[in-house]
Amino acid sequence: MKRLNSYIWAQKDWPRFRWDAERLLSPLGEARRRQGALLSQIATLGLGSNPETRAQVFCEEALQSAAIEGEKLNPQAVRSSVARRLGLPAVPGAADRRVDGQVQVLWDASEHFSKPLTEKRLRGWQAALFPTGYSGLHKIRVGRWRGEAPMRVVSGPVGRETIHFEAPPASRLADEMRRFFSWWEKDSRDLDGLVRAGLAHLYFVTLHPFEDGNGRLARALTEMALAQDEKLSTRFYSFSSRLMAQRSDYYNALERAQKGTLDVTEWLGWFLRTFSAALDSSQTLIERVVFKARFWQQNAGVDLSIRQRKVMNRLLDDPESFPSGLTTRHYVGMTRASRATAYREISDLVEKKLLKHHSGQGRNVRYSLP
Numbered sequence: 001m002k003r004l005n006s007y008i009w010a011q012k013d014w015p016r017f018r019w020d021a022e023r024l025l026s027p028l029g030e031a032r033r034r035q036g037a038l039l040s041q042i043a044t045l046g047l048g049s050n051p052e053t054r055a056q057v058f059c060e061e062a063l064q065s066a067a068i069e070g071e072k073l074n075p076q077a078v079r080s081s082v083a084r085r086l087g088l089p090a091v092p093g094a095a096d097r098r099v100d101g102q103v104q105v106l107w108d109a110s111e112h113f114s115k116p117l118t119e120k121r122l123r124g125w126q127a128a129l130f131p132t133g134y135s136g137l138h139k140i141r142v143g144r145w146r147g148e149a150p151m152r153v154v155s156g157p158v159g160r161e162t163i164h165f166e167a168p169p170a171s172r173l174a175d176e177m178r179r180f181f182s183w184w185e186k187d188s189r190d191l192d193g194l195v196r197a198g199l200a201h202l203y204f205v206t207l208h209p210f211e212d213g214n215g216r217l218a219r220a221l222t223e224m225a226l227a228q229d230e231k232l233s234t235r236f237y238s239f240s241s242r243l244m245a246q247r248s249d250y251y252n253a254l255e256r257a258q259k260g261t262l263d264v265t266e267w268l269g270w271f272l273r274t275f276s277a278a279l280d281s282s283q284t285l286i287e288r289v290v291f292k293a294r295f296w297q298q299n300a301g302v303d304l305s306i307r308q309r310k311v312m313n314r315l316l317d318d319p320e321s322f323p324s325g326l327t328t329r330h331y332v333g334m335t336r337a338s339r340a341t342a343y344r345e346i347s348d349l350v351e352k353k354l355l356k357h358h359s360g361q362g363r364n365v366r367y368s369l370p
Helices: 021-045 051-068 075-086 097-111 119-129 170-187 193-207 214-230 239-245 247-258 265-298 306-317 328-335 339-351
Strands: 152-155 162-166 356-359 366-368
Touching: 021 193, 021 265, 051 075, 051 097, 051 214, 051 239, 051 265, 075 097, 097 119, 097 214, 119 214, 162 247, 170 193, 193 214, 193 247, 193 265, 214 239, 239 247, 239 265, 247 265, 265 306, 306 328, 306 339, 328 339, 339 366
Parallel strands: none
Antiparallel strands: 152 162, 356 366
16 A cells, blocks of 8 residues: 555645746746637637537536546536526426536536635535435435545455555544635635646645545636636636546546655646647637537528427537437437428428438438538
């Protein structure tokens, strides 16, 4: 087992993080350059107040943050929850309390980024993630710090587990969390905003104050720190999507930092480079939002049924769900229409040049956006 005194929280000068500012000049400068370019592009395109843009980002962040922990949320339920939160037209989808909790946490972290981070607020976030009081089949402490059992991050089969990390004992948590809240509200305010976001992520994950949900809460805090840095309630990129794309590297970077010294230069460099990559990935989101807006502008006068508009919006929002094209079966599944009605309404969309024949014949015919 890893000796406890080899973790950063056990070192005598914890939590006095330090780093080599000179080594961070390049990744920090590049991150700032890309961040500025993205925000300028958003302003030029007039997307800053676009509720569709906000919805896209919220959906992506909620889905991917949960996926990092191996929890697969229903995309339609996420879209429905986000639409209700943003006051957008209703999106059909079964209500899911877990999904609503995930969206609620992200919403509060970003929309109310200027409000103080308090113990009550953080405990409420964790309780929202587990509305039933269970994590899977296991009853957990909800809205309270974890209990006396050691908190370990492990992998491997039972009896041959590899311990990647062990958090501070529960007896220290009350003092540690008071110090964390003070650091967040006072001690870290003079730091560069991106450096502060990276430190907050590592600091919170290292404390691991709850029995479950710590990773998602760390990413919500990162979202809040980035909102405070940009002074904007909406991110135009999904940091969690980038973390999901390199999940193994993410966990390895955290483990190296937690088993190293309080010099966290390597972690901060990794965080800043990952942030830059997230900004690059945002171009796909922006192009999709712009394409959707232009699509409906060009077809504003086209008469469509509610079912047809629902299907077209789904194609525009989530084209990855239809890699080989839209089928009649897809249409039936989304609208609950009969097969004959689905075929008739798809044919109408083709005639109006909103869809085009993609591939296949007969029942195997597929359609795509023009």
